[in-house]
Amino acid sequence: MSELLTTEQARRRQRIYDDELSSGNRFASALLVVREHLPSGKACLRMNIDGTRIGNVARFINHSCDGGNLLTVLVRSSGALLPRLCFFASRNIQEDEELTFSYGDIIRIREEGLPCFCGCSSCFGVLPSENT
Numbered sequence: 808m809s810e811l812l813t814t815e816q817a818r819r820r821q822r823i824y825d826d827e828l829s830s831g832n833r834f835a836s837a838l839l840v841v842r843e844h845l846p847s848g849k850a851c852l853r854m855n856i857d858g859t860r861i862g863n864v865a866r867f868i869n870h871s872c873d874g875g876n877l878l879t880v881l882v883r884s885s886g887a888l889l890p891r892l893c894f895f896a897s898r899n900i901q902e903d904e905e906l907t908f909s910y911g912d913i914i915r916i917r918e919e920g921l922p923c924f925c926g927c928s929s930c931f932g933v934l935p936s937e938n939t
Contacts, residue, residue: 809837809862811889817855824859828921835859837866839910841892843881854889865894868906870934873927875907876900911935 812820817838824836837858844851858866868877878897881890894908907925921934 809856809858809866810860812855812857814853814855817857820857820859837862839892841879841881843890854892856892865892868894868908869925870910870923871907871925871927872909872923872930873925874909876904877906877908879908909935 817840820838821836824834824838827834828836839856839858841854841856842851843854874897876897877894880893880895882893883890894906900906921936923930923932923934
């Protein structure tokens with residue numbers, strides 16, 4: 808299980824991670840913002856999940872601009888306040904094939920976005936990101 812953060816905590820962490828990266832260190836954060844649009848369409852639940860320091864193996868799944876071979880689905884258990892972010896295969900996955908998914912819409916790009924190295928033919932060249 809990764810850490811669940813408030814939006815303010817996520818913003819603070821992102822600034823720390825950006826400073827770490829800009830200092831020239833090889834650093835990769837695993838801070839993920841997940842939004843669940845509620846059925847009414849009038850509200851959106853935001854979860855800030857940080858797997859940078861602690862978490863399960865999902866924090867090592869890389870991005871692919873073509874959507875990758877995994878889909879993310881929010882799964883709710885009865886009685887649970889927050890949903891779980893689950894990964895499901897979007898197609899048959901070959902032995903030794905890297906597991907990848909899209910980190911998000913490319914529309915939300917921070918000015919100093921990180922380069923993307925996914926290597927797919929539809930690569931945007933920059934990782935999806937936003938001003939947290």
